[in-house]
Every structure is written in structure tokens, then in C-alpha cells.
Amino acid sequence: MIPLVVALLLFQPPPVDSAETLTRQGRQAMARNDFDAARTSFTQAVLKAPASPQARFLLGFFHYVDNDFVQAETTLRKARELAPQDPRTALFLALTLDGLARPAEAAAAFEVTLQLEAKAKRPNPETHIAYARMLFAEGRLPDAQQQVSRALTLNPRSREAHYEQARLRFEAGNFPAAIAEATQALPLPSEGTTDRQLHFLLSRAFGRLGNTAKADEHRRAFEAIPAGVVR
Amino acid sequence: MRLQGNNYNSRCLAHLLCACSPFFVLASPLPAAAPAIYETLPPSRTGITFSHQSGLTERRRLPESIAPGVAIFDYNGDGLMDIYFVNSAGPGALYRNDGNLHFTNVTAAAGVPGRDFGLGVTTCDYNSDGAPDLFITSYGRNTLYRNNRNGTFTDVTREAGLELPGLWTAAVFFDFDNDGHPDLFLGHFVDYDPATEPACRYGDRYHYCHPLSFKPHPSKLYRNQGDGTFSDVSVSSGIAAHPGKVFGAVSTDVNKDGLLDLFVANDSVPNFLFINRGHGKFDEVGLDAGVAYSADGNPRSGMGVDATDFNGDGLIDLFVANFNRERFSLYRNLGALHFTDDAGPTGLGTATQMYSGWGARFFDFDLDGDDDLVLANSHPDDQIGKLSTTLTFREPLLLFRNEGAKFTLLGPEAGPAFTQNWPARGLAVGDLDNDGYPDIVIANTGEAPLILHHTGQGAGNWLGLDPGPAPVGAIVRWAIGDKVRTKLLHAGGSYLSAHDPRVILGLGPATQATWVEVQWPGGRKTRLTQPAARSYYKVVPPQ
Numbered sequence: 158m159i160p161l162v163v164a165l166l167l168f169q170p171p172p173v174d175s176a177e178t179l180t181r182q183g184r185q186a187m188a189r190n191d192f193d194a195a196r197t198s199f200t201q202a203v204l205k206a207p208a209s210p211q212a213r214f215l216l217g218f219f220h221y222v223d224n225d226f227v228q229a230e231t232t233l234r235k236a237r238e239l240a241p242q243d244p245r246t247a248l249f250l251a252l253t254l255d256g257l258a259r260p261a262e263a264a265a266a267f268e269v270t271l272q273l274e275a276k277a278k279r280p281n282p283e284t285h286i287a288y289a290r291m292l293f294a295e296g297r298l299p300d301a302q303q304q305v306s307r308a309l310t311l312n313p314r315s316r317e318a319h320y321e322q323a324r325l326r327f328e329a330g331n332f333p334a335a336i337a338e339a340t341q342a343l344p345l346p347s348e349g350t351t352d353r354q355l356h357f358l359l360s361r362a363f364g365r366l367g368n369t370a371k372a373d374e375h376r377r378a379f380e381a382i383p384a385g386v387v388r
Numbered sequence: 389m390r391l392q393g394n395n396y397n398s399r400c401l402a403h404l405l406c407a408c409s410p411f412f413v414l415a416s417p418l419p420a421a422a423p424a425i426y427e428t429l430p431p432s433r434t435g436i437t438f439s440h441q442s443g444l445t446e447r448r449r450l451p452e453s454i455a456p457g458v459a460i461f462d463y464n465g466d467g468l469m470d471i472y473f474v475n476s477a478g479p480g481a482l483y484r485n486d487g488n489l490h491f492t493n494v495t496a497a498a499g500v501p502g503r504d505f506g507l508g509v510t511t512c513d514y515n516s517d518g519a520p521d522l523f524i525t526s527y528g529r530n531t532l533y534r535n536n537r538n539g540t541f542t543d544v545t546r547e548a549g550l551e552l553p554g555l556w557t558a559a560v561f562f563d564f565d566n567d568g569h570p571d572l573f574l575g576h577f578v579d580y581d582p583a584t585e586p587a588c589r590y591g592d593r594y595h596y597c598h599p600l601s602f603k604p605h606p607s608k609l610y611r612n613q614g615d616g617t618f619s620d621v622s623v624s625s626g627i628a629a630h631p632g633k634v635f636g637a638v639s640t641d642v643n644k645d646g647l648l649d650l651f652v653a654n655d656s657v658p659n660f661l662f663i664n665r666g667h668g669k670f671d672e673v674g675l676d677a678g679v680a681y682s683a684d685g686n687p688r689s690g691m692g693v694d695a696t697d698f699n700g701d702g703l704i705d706l707f708v709a710n711f712n713r714e715r716f717s718l719y720r721n722l723g724a725l726h727f728t729d730d731a732g733p734t735g736l737g738t739a740t741q742m743y744s745g746w747g748a749r750f751f752d753f754d755l756d757g758d759d760d761l762v763l764a765n766s767h768p769d770d771q772i773g774k775l776s777t778t779l780t781f782r783e784p785l786l787l788f789r790n791e792g793a794k795f796t797l798l799g800p801e802a803g804p805a806f807t808q809n810w811p812a813r814g815l816a817v818g819d820l821d822n823d824g825y826p827d828i829v830i831a832n833t834g835e836a837p838l839i840l841h842h843t844g845q846g847a848g849n850w851l852g853l854d855p856g857p858a859p860v861g862a863i864v865r866w867a868i869g870d871k872v873r874t875k876l877l878h879a880g881g882s883y884l885s886a887h888d889p890r891v892i893l894g895l896g897p898a899t900q901a902t903w904v905e906v907q908w909p910g911g912r913k914t915r916l917t918q919p920a921a922r923s924y925y926k927v928v929p930p931q
Contacts, residue, residue, distance in 0.1 A: 193591075224713070227777040256713070257778070258741035293683075294715070296733025324683065328728070357685030364676045365726065376675065384686050 176202035176212045183215060187222070195219055203232075210240035214249070221249055226256040244273035248284055255291045263291055282308040283348070286317045293321070298328055316345035323358055332362045353382035425753065425787075425847075426803030426828065426840040434839050435491045436471070436483055442834040443477030443505065444770070447587075448594040450580055450602070451476070451527040451555060453768045454635075457508035457884030458831040460818035461520045461857075463498070464539050469818045469888050471829060473837060474506040474524060489821050489841060500541050504528025508814070508884025512561035512570050513857040514548075515616050520857040523572075525556040525884065530574070534616075549618045550610065555580045560880035562639035562648045562860050564625075564664055566909055569612035570860065573627070573650055573880075575634030578602030596769050599656040599689070604631035607652070611668070626662070626670045633657050636693035636748075639860065640704050640878035643725055646909075648861050648879075651679070653690030653708045661706075663725065678727045679706055679719045688714045692748035692815075692883035696759045697721075697874065698790060704876060705730075709745025709763060709883070712779060716740040716748075716763070736761075736788070739797045743783045744768060746883040747815020751826050754789060755848035755894035757873050761788040761795060764812035764830050764883070782809035785830065805830075805840055812838075818888025824850040824922055826892055831885065849895040852924035853906065857889055861909040866893050867902040895921050 183198030199216040206212050217232035233250040240246055251266035267288040274281050289304035302325050308318040323338035339355050339362070356379035364372035431437050440456045443449075456474040463470050468485035475481065479501035483491035495501055505527040511520045519535040532548050533541035545551050550572070558575035565571065578599055588597040609627040610618035622628035636653035643649065647664035654660065658680035662670040674680030682688055689711035698705050703721035710716050715737040719727035731737035740763070747764030754760060765783035772779045787802040788795035800807050814831035821827070825842035832838065855862060860879040865872055877891065895901060904916040908929040919925055 225776050225778050258738045260738055294732050294737060296730070296737075354684050357681065360675070361678065372676070379685060 176206040176209055179205065180212055180215050183219065187219065192219075192223055196223070208239060210236050210243065210246070213239055214243070214246050217246070217253075218249055221253050221256070224256070226253050229253040230257065242273060242277070244270050244277060244279065244281070244284075247273055248281075248287070252287060255287075260291060260295050264288070267291070280311055282311040282315050282318060285311070286315070286321060289321050293324065293328075298325060301325060314345055316342045316347050317350045319345065320350045320355060320358070323355075323362075327358060327362055332365045335362045336366075351382065351385075353379055353384065356382070422801065423843050423845045424801060424803035425798070425843060425845045426805060427843055428803065428805045429489060429839040429841050431836065434489060435486075435493075436837065436839060438473045438475075438481040438483070438493070439836040440473070440832060440834055441475055441478040444834060446594060448596050448769075448771075449582060450578070450585065450596060451505055451507070453596045453770075453833070454527075454557065454577070455505075455507045455813060455833060455884065456831045457525075457814035457886075458816045458829050458837060459509040459511050459522070459886035460816045460820070460829060460888045461511040461522075461886060463520060463522070463535060463541075465519060465537075468822065469820050471816075471820075472500070472509055472511075472522060473831060474509045474814070474884070475502060476505050476507065476527075480506055480509075480524065485820065487821075489839075494539070498540055499543075500533050502526070503531055503543075507555075508557055508559060510559045510561060510880070510886045511857070511889075512879075514561065514570055514572075514612060516569065516614075518856070520889070523559050523561070525559050525574070527555045527580070529553050530556050530559070544616070548616060549620070550574075552608070554605070557634055557884060558637040558652075558880060560637045560639050560650070562650075562879040563612075563909060564609075564639075564648055564670075565611065565668060566647070566861075567612075567614070568909075569614045570879075571612045572608075572610040572618060573637055573639065573652075574608040574610065575632075575637050575652060576605045576607045577635065577655070578633045579605040579631075590771070590775055593771060593774075595771055599633050602633070604633050604654075604657055606631045607634055609670075621668060625668050626672070630660055630662075630672050632660060635691040635746075636708070636881070636883055638693045638695045638706075638878055638881040640695040640706075640876060641861065642695075642704050642706070642721060644703070651693060651695065651706050653693045654687070655689045655691065656687055658687045659690050659708065661725075673725055677725050678729070679708075679717075682714065682717075683729060688717070689744070690717075691744070692746045692763070692881075694748045694750050694761075694881040695876075695878050696750035697876070698750065698759055698761075699792070700758060700873065702874065704878075707748055707750070707761070709740070709748045709765075711744045712742055712767065716745055734793065734795050735797070736795050739786065739788070739795070740765075742779070743786070746813045747830065747885060749815055749817045749828075749882050749887065751817045752892065752894040753787065753826055753842065754846055755825075755850045755892070756896050757848075757868070757871075757894040758790045758792075760790045762786070762815065762817070762828060763788075764810070764815040766811045766813065766833065770811070770834075780809060782811050784809055785812065801846075803840065805838055810838065811835055813883060814885040815882050816885045816887050819852070819890065819892065822924065824852055824892060824924075826888075849898055849921035851893045851895055851901055851904065851919055851921050853891040853893065853904070854924050854926045855889070855891065855906060856928065859889065859891075859906075859908075863907040864891055864893070864904070865907070866904040868895060868898045869902060890924065 179202035186195035202212040213236035220229035247270040254263035285304040285308035289301040292301035319342035326335035356375045360375035455476045459472040473481045484494045508525040522533040524531045532545045534544045555577045560573045561570040606628045632654040650662040652660040661674040690708045692709035694707045706719040708717040720730040743765040750759035763786040828840040830838040864875045906914045
């Protein structure tokens with residue numbers, strides 16, 4: 158999801174309200190991981206321009222990235238009121254509700270996002286991937302499969318989509334297909350899915366097929382790449 | 389209370405039938421809500437005035453956030469379960485059960501204050517004299533207290549060969565070599581030295597450093613030599629080859645080969661599944677088995693653990709309580725040493741996503757025959773609420789009913805304690821008043837414990853087995869008509885805590901079991917035919 162975040166930040170429309178400077182400063186602070194400065198800038202931007210959906214979205218987005226989902230929800234809901242047709246705000250509201258362990262509401266918000274993206278003729282495979290990951294975590298594998306298939310239709314070279322497809326194949330016990338999907342994903346450019354994730358899956362899938370040599374090979378590759386900090 | 393539709397109509401109907409006055413109908417109280425499953429017993433009722441001292445400092449030293457554990461066991465053999473509370477910056481406390489849910493502090497008379505910075509506790513009859521002994525893990529030196537069978541204990545740590553300083557957390561007594569003497573797995577948390585502990589801050593405030601700031605440390609496996617001493621077999625067994633950051637450990641038989649395996653939950657590094665290959669050797673197979681990492685290959689922050697056959701397929705499943713946002717793990721055993729995480733489909737994933745879990749226990753609170761689940765939660769950092777509006781230090785207790793394919797989270801009907809937040813760590817389950825309904829003790833960090841008494845509300849019939857203090861590895865089977873259920877008695881589990889060693893079998897509405905069979909380690913069997921419900925039965929291996 159991080160590349161999507163970066164892309165969203167890079168392709169922001171130029172700020173037009175009086176909070177322009179503050180939002181720019183906030184984005185710069187986030188880019189250098191200075192979350193305290195970012196919080197201050199985005200909060201002041203909202204105070205200066207309370208009707209600005211842009212300022213409101215960025216503050217909500219900041220709270221989401223900061224894992225403060227309660228604040229993110231409040232802010233993003235307000236941003237949605239100010240810009241009800243903006244799929245980007247709807248997407249981050251869905252991700253926030255997922256973060257708050259409210260999957261039914263998150264699913265509804267994902268559906269709204271997909272409708273808005275369709276209406277705007279800006280279908281986004283990453284929305285399908287994020288939705289699929291939530292459904293996968295809930296154990297709703299057929300629903301997750303539907304989203305992954307749509308993502309693959311939109312972008313057949315999506316590493317993320319092939320990885321999710323591989324995970325679904327693995328869960329279904331189709332280990333050769335899981336290996337094929339993960340192998341296909343490995344050389345593709347990454348939007349967030351790491352080599353570590355792919356080697357982990359490949360090691361397990363080869364292991365389940367009894368191919369210990371290949372399982373060990375991918376295990377070594379997996380273990381050679383440090384895990385990110387989750388907390 | 390507001391009069392609502394259905395109640396109002398039924399009351400009107402009752403009024404017409406009994407010709408009561410309308411005034412009486414309106415003034416009469418509504419039917420009382422069903423009593424809660426668990427009532428909280430206050431210190432004035434139990435006599436338990438113990439309060440844990442976490443040793444909290446401004447500097448926020450790592451060991452302060454870990455403790456405490458709690459043990460339920462019958463130290464004096466009077467048939468009533470006593471309670472030991474671990475303390476960290478003060479003496480621990482042994483409370484003798486006087487009956488009628490009242491307890492008396494007998495720590496001084498029994499001689500079990502603990503030493504150094506206490507963290508966890510377990511119990512076991514390590515010397516096979518029929519009386520449960522006490523083992524306390526610490527930051528510092530652990531303590532093995534031998535039960536003298538006269539209400540007192542003797543510290544025998546040094547002569548037993550267990551005097552070794554460290555940051556010891558989970559201790560599990562289990563007989564890995566099936567020689568009849570319980571051996572000891574001793575889990576170590578991170579490689580910790582206060583002199584080199586990094587200073588971690590939010591602004592001008594210290595906070596507990598992430599475990600990634602510390603290196604992993606090997607754990608220990610000790611073989612019980614049968615003469616009151618233990619020998620260190622950590623290297624020869626393979627255990628020492630896997631440094632970890634152990635918080636929880638449970639011994640069970642995941643591959644049904646009659647040898648007890650070990651599942652170990654680590655914080656921020658992969659979990660271990662040590663498969664017992666016999667002849668004193670263990671293989672670590674966590675990654676291949678699918679229990680070491682999250683579905684994306686990330687190590688999680690494993691803390692509490694437990695094991696049971698939650699879906700009745702005859703295979704032992706594994707559970708880990710993790711950190712918030714990681715979701716807790718329910719690893720369903722697929723056979724052939726493969727597992728899949730069923731936290732999502734069972735509802736446990738969503739229900740635990742916002743919490744950090746410690747104490748965990750599968751047990752049959754509604755006595756319908758399958759294992760339900762209770763979880764004790766709290767964020768490790770007491771200052772988290774100052775940084776986040778989403779997370780809090782104190783978190784709710786969670787009680788789940790096993791509905792087969794789903795675990796359903798109970799609401800207020802579980803009891804008032806389940807509607808409040810607590811700084812919980814250890815959790816132990818046991819029948820404190822011998823009424824057959826499992827009670828719960830929660831060990832809070834820096835606070836008084838919680839004593840939760842099962843009121844009997846909504847529970848089926850039960851049958852209790854008392855197999856003595858060291859039944860680990862025994863398999864209990866019981867039948868109600870044609871329906872046969874199985875339970876493997878494992879060791880360890882939860883978090884730094886020990887449960888009542890007796891076994892309570894849920895019979896549902898049946899007033900007797902068709903039969904009950906205990907298969908002891910080694911294969912001998914004890915069988916009860918048509919035992920009546922609502923009684924405990926002493927069971928011993930046949931000679």
C-alpha cells in the first residue's frame with residue numbers, strides 16, 4: 158500500500174486554498190518521516206481551511222499512516238462529506254475501517270470506492286488488491302478471488318495481483334499453481350510486494366510438494382532478506 | 389428501565405389471564421436479566437489483598453512490562469485449589485483456599501516469597517512424591533520450591549541444578565523421554581543487560597523498547613534425572629541451536645506419535661515448533677509447518693499460547709496471542725505437520741485485531757463438550773494512550789464460545805469484568821469452589837488480580853477427573869451415547885501461568901457419561917463406566 162500512498166501524494170492536484178503552504182510542508186515532513194511536524198502542519202491546514210477536502214484528506218491520510226485509526230476515521234468521514242465523489246478518500250476510509258477491525262463497514266467502503274473509480278473511469282487495480290487482502294484475512298476466499306481476478310484483468314503485470322493469486326492457490330491446496338503465480342511475480346516490478354514474501358510462499362509451496370531442494374533454496378532467499386518492523 | 393414492546397404485550401396478556409389490576413402490571417419489575425456467567429469476587433469476599441508490584445520506573449526497563457503470572461494448584465492436598473501470585477518488585481503470595489471461596493495468605497508460613505524479579509510460575513510434581521512443587525521464573529534467578537508435604541516448601545534450585553541467571557519467562561514441565569519423570573523447558577526472553585539497554589523515547593518520555601532492539605537468546609531444556617536433579621540437554625536436544633525471544637510455550641503431541649512436542653511463541657522473531665524425534669532429539673519445523681510467521685512471512689509478537697483440538701478432528705491445533713494489528717493466530721492442524729491459520733474464518737482474527745494478548749486458555753466454560761476460549765489482553769506500554777487515540781494500555785478480557793466453525797465473542801452476558809478494561813498478563817483457569825464450573829484468575833500488572841467465579845449460568849452438566857499432579861501426555865476420551873470426544877492433557881500454555889491440573893469434561897444435558905477412559909503416557913488405560921455427572925473422580929494408572 159505504500160507505493161499507492163506515494164503515488165497519491167505525488168499526484169496531488171495543486172493546492173488552491175489558503176492552507177497550501179501548510180499542506181506542502183506536511184507532505185514534505187511525512188516524506189522525511191517527521192511525523193510530529195506533519196501532524197502540526199496538516200492540523201493547522203484544516204484549521205485554516207476547514208472546508209478544504211484536500212486539507213481534510215491529508216490530515217486523515219496522515220492519521221491512517223500514523224496508525225491512529227480512530228482519528229483517521231473521523232477526519233476521512235468529514236473529507237468524504239466535503240468531496241463525496243473522490244475515490245481516494247473513500248479508499249482510505251475503507252483501509253481505516255479495515256484497520257479498526259470493522260470488516261463489514263470496510264467492505265461497504267471498498268464497494269463505494271470501486272463504484273466511484275468506475276464512475277470516474279479511473280479503475281485502480283490496487284483498490285481490488287487491498288480489498289482482496291482484507292477478504293483473504295477474513296477467510297472469504299471466493300470473494301477475494303473475485304477481486305484478484307479483476308486486478309489481474311486491469312493489470313496483468315501486477316506483482317501484487319500475482320502474489321495474491323498465489324496465496325489463494327496455496328490456500329486451495331493447488332501448490333503447483335501457487336508456485337507458477339509466485340514465480341511469475343518475482344521478476345515483475347514491485348509496488349509493495351517484497352521478494353521476501355514471494356520466497357516465503359515459494360518455500361512453503363515447494364515444501365508441500367516434497368521438493369526440499371527448491372524449498373530450501375527459497376527459504377535461504379527468504380531468510381536473507383530482513384523482515385520489516387510491523388509495529 | 390423502559391417498558392418495551394414485547395415485554396409490554398406479554399405482561400398485558402399475563403394480566404388478563406390472572407385478572408391482576410392494570411396498576412400492578414405497570415408497577416411490577418420486568419423480568420430480571422439473566423445472571424452473568426462470571427461474577428467478580430472482591431477482596432472483601434475472597435480475602436485476597438495481593439497487588440502486583442511491577443517495579444515501574446521512569447526509565448521504562450524492559451522486565452517491568454512482562455509480569456506477572458499466576459498458578460492454581462492444591463499445595464496442601466486438601467482437595468481445594470490454592471493460588472500463587474507472582475510478584476516482581478516485592479514478594480509473591482501463596483493463598484490457601486479455606487473453602488467457600490475465601491483464601492488466607494500463607495506465604496510466610498509456606499516459605500515461598502520468590503526472589504529477584506519474579507515473572508512467571510508453573511507447578512509440577514518434579515520428584516514424583518505426590519505433592520505439587522512450585523517453580524518461579526524471574527529476571528535474575530529462578531526458584532524451584534520443593535513441596536515438603538507439610539504446608540511448607542524448600543528452595544532446592546541450586547541442588548536441582550537449575551540456578552542460572554537470565555530473563556526467564558515460560559517454564560514447562562513435560563516428560564519428553566517418557567521415562568516417567570517430568571523434564572523442564574525453560575524459555576528465555578531477549579538477551580538483556582540493563583547496562584546496555586537502549587534508551588527509547590517518545591519526545592521527553594521513555595517507553596519500552598521494541599524487542600527488535602535486543603538480540604535473541606537460547607532457551608534451555610533440562611532432563612529430569614529422577615533423583616531430584618536435572619541435567620542440561622539443551623545442546624544435545626537441538627533446543628539451544630534456536631535462540632529466540634520466548635514468552636509462551638506449550639507441550640503437546642501435534643503428530644500423534646506418543647512423544648510430546650513443544651510449541652514456543654516468540655516476540656518479533658519466528659515461533660518454534662520443536663518436534664520430538666525421540667532419543668532426546670528435537671527438530672524445529674515452524675516454517676515448513678506454517679506456524680512460524682504470518683501469512684506474509686512476517687514474524688509476529690507471540691506472547692500467550694495454547695493448544696487444543698478445537699474442531700474435534702482428532703488433531704491438536706495451536707493458538708498464539710499476538711500484538712495489536714497482527715491478529716492472534718489459530719493454527720488448524722491439517723495433519724502431516726502442516727497447519728493453516730484459521731483466525732480469519734473463525735472470527736478470532738477480527739475480534740483480536742485491536743488487542744495485544746497474553747493469557748490464553750481453551751476450556752469448556754459452557755460445558756457442552758467442546759473447548760471455548762478466554763483471552764487476557766493489555767498493551768505492553770502503559771503510556772500508549774498518550775500517543776494514540778486508537779489504542780489503550782488497559783484492554784478488555786475476551787470470552788469466546790466455540791460454535792464449531794466459529795468462535796463467537798460474548799458480550800455483557802459473560803460478566804461485568806468482560807465489559808471493562810484491564811492491564812492483564814497471566815491467566816489461569818480452575819475450579820476454586822469444586823462446583824464443576826471453571827473459574828478464572830487474571831494476574832494484572834501493577835494491580836490487584838481479578839477473581840472471576842463461574843455462576844453456573846448457561847452451563848451443562850460436568851464430570852471431573854483428578855489424575856494427580858503430573859498427567860501431561862495423558863489422553864482422555866469420553867462418550868455420551870455414540871458421541872466420543874477426546875482431550876490431550878498438555879503442559880504449559882497461557883502466559884507465565886499454571887492451571888488447575890484437574891480435567892472437567894462437559895456433558896451438556898446428559899446426567900452421566902456412557903464411559904470415560906484415560907490413556908496414560910505409555911499406553912495403560914483407566915476406564916470408568918457410566919460415571920454420574922457433577923462429581924470429581926480420582927483416577928490413577930492401573931498397576
